[in-house]
Amino acid sequence: DIQMTQSPSSLSASVGDRVTITCRASQSISTYLNWYQQKPGKAPDLLIYGASSLQSGVPSRFSGSGSGTDFTLTISSLQPEDFATYYCQQSYSTPRTFGQGTKVEVK
């Protein structure tokens, strides 16, 4: 199985900050990488698919990049509604494993 490792596991940030979360795959997954946002008690929402494609309706302050084994989710200017947990997921092979999550908290 492909292992997905996110860093950091948590971070503290302020509104307006630029936030970067990284995800590393244990083997090359091309650009088969997705990002999700989850708020407490809710189902995850898809943010980015195919490493860099923005899901419809997702604000443009979210962006994704990377290929192979190293990927990045960037929030260009953190908004109050962005405090949440973020997960990466590889869809290169089954099982479609998730990273352990990155919790973005208020500084």
Next chain:
Amino acid sequence: QVQLVESGGGLVKPGGSLRLSCAASGFTFGDYFMTWIRQAPGKGLEWISYISSSGSSVFYAKSVKGRFTISRDNSKNLLFLQMNSLRADDTAVYFCARDSGWNDYWGQGTLVTVSS
């Protein structure tokens, strides 16, 4: 609009069984792979199973293989997860999700608690 609604969760004793359902609407159900993903309390997301659009191909994570069975009824727009030999570590919220190569729509989840 796309809607996925899970049902069938509840409290079950270790070794017991439960069948989850996911009712789909707002899209052509038979055109899509479907997935079950779970989340233990306070933990991350765990992808556990998917089924092809026709139902002819299925895949399971090692943690549930041999105990869980995924199936679908395209005539009724329903996805199922039959869970047998349940263990305490199966306690989780279970989500169904549409698979477009990524999980673009999710249900609200149904809680399964395995406890004596």
